[in-house]
Amino acid sequence: MAVTLLAHGVSDLCLGKPALRSLSVTTTIADALEVLRNSDDNSVSIWGCKHKAGFGSGAATATATADDDDDDCRCIGKISIVDVICYLCKEESLKSPSAALNAPVSVLLPEISGLVMHVEPSCSLLEAIDFILKGAQNLVVPIKTRLSSRKKQHQKPSATATIHGGREFCWLTQEDVIRFLLSSIGLFSPIPALSIESLGIISPDVTTIDYHSPASAAVPAIARSLADQTSVAVVDSDGTLIGEISPYTLACCDETVAGALTTLSAGDLMAYIDCGGPPEDLVRVVTARLKERNLNGMLDYFTTSLSSTTLSSSSSDEESTGRVSPLGRSLRHSRSMSYSARMVRRAEAIVCHPKSSLVAVMIQAIAHRVNYVWVIEEDCSLVGIVTFSDMLRVFREHLEAMA
Known part of the structure; x- marks a missing residue:
């Protein structure tokens, strides 16, 4: 049983996960805010792409092509309404919020590195936990491209699924890993029954x-x-x-x-x-x-x-x-x-x-x-x-x- 649990890779935790929606790093905060307002998610991923077919200014536009190198298009962070709120509390933003919202979303990204990390589907459960313990909030994992995502029409402003190398992406969180471990909690006996104090x-x-x-x-x-x-x-x-x-x-x-x-x-x-x-x-x-x-x-x-x-x-x-x-x-x-x-x-x-x-x-x-x-x-x-x-x-x- 223990061997079976350890054999799992992050791809097993990705089953049923929705494709990651994304915005360009050059998107304005105002456009990103509109996406967040109209989304069921509390955050949206921010991507930086070096290739010409990548993201443009404004809301998310084109995505990476299958011919681009892996390093050309990367998720570099995520933002939420909370990031915008904290940004608007700054002295310069309080004077002119409307002007502040015209800045690119890059100003909202934290200076802390490693909060978002790309991993391959073959990444083991142990490796994923190690990345999280080192500070990663979200693990970005490639998944098979869904044809239906190619047919979705762009709305303005909107976030778009990032397709790169013929693959889309999802991300795994600490909660996803905890849920997975909870499904096999019996393997860890007697630890789950012990008090958090002990x-x-x-x-x-x-x-x-x-x-x-x-x-x-x-x-x-x-x-x-x-x-x-x-x-x-x-x-x-x-x-x-x-x-x-x-x-x-x-x-x-x-x-x-x-x-x-x-x-x-x-x-x-x-x-x-x-x-x-x-x-x-x-x-x-x-x-x-x-x-x-x-x-x-x-x-x-x-x-x-x-x-x-x-x-x-x-x-x-x-x-x-x-x-x-x-x-x-x-x-x-x-x-x-x-x-x-x-x-x-x-x-x-x-x-x-x-x-x-x-x-x-x-x-x-x-x-x-x-x-x-x-x-x-x-x-x-x-x-x-x-x-x-x-x-x-x-x-x-x-x-x-x-x-």
Whole structure:
């Protein structure tokens, strides 16, 4: 059984995965933002191609040809709404958001290298885990070209499937690997039943912000947590976990959240980005504070974009929920309302306890589509965090012993 598990390559994990949609590195942020708004995915891959038949300026256009060398067309990163939000929170962007959005998406790519890595389908499970443990968020894997993808008409702006060397691509995430290991969890007995505390995988290295602190102080931390696939914990003066500012939740919002991040406290921001749309009183607060700080560029963008989104989403929102949401994207990505997401007061942070078993924490994270779980004591004091990377280290050591 162990030999069978170790024999798997990443191609086995790619079965059923959709072809990777992509944008050129020269695409403007505005065009990329339109793609993200109209996509069910929270992120889009960014590609750089050297060949003449490759990407042009603006939205993604032509793809690589079968005759090009492998190094000519590479996925160099990915971006999400969160990247745009953090970018719009910069001082120069606040002055003129519309002008800032005309910059190429390359300015959004993190300086951290190795977050995206190309691997061949023959790459082994162990090698894939090693790449992830070294920092790779996404493994880009070639898959057979689907003829149907060739027939899709380009929309403007839109992301297009990248065809290179007669192949399309998909990508694998930490979650994909964890799901795969969970399907064979019995092979790792008794490790899955052990507590995360006994396994030593609770990391005390967490990023926190005080509930009453300005949310703007968390912008650099949000960018780091996006790269680390974690979150920013919101705590009170006693270290009690009140909630979180999660890149996952921000990715389900509109880029106008940048105005709220710039003006609200961390506690008010949590209420602002809570699923269902921000309270009207907080929208008024954001508007008033932007005006007080003479951030006229962001004020105009905030009010114009918010009004436009409200008008476009009001009919569907009223029909489905009986109310209007100022953030059109929020209602499409509601978080789970289960017990584990409501254990913390006034929060939707996903939490567990030090004595929770490894398999229970794995299932929690997968069920809520996050890469981490906060660890708290009975009094809700924050102990640390457990991530998919922490879990993968445990399985990697066990797999190596099985080899």
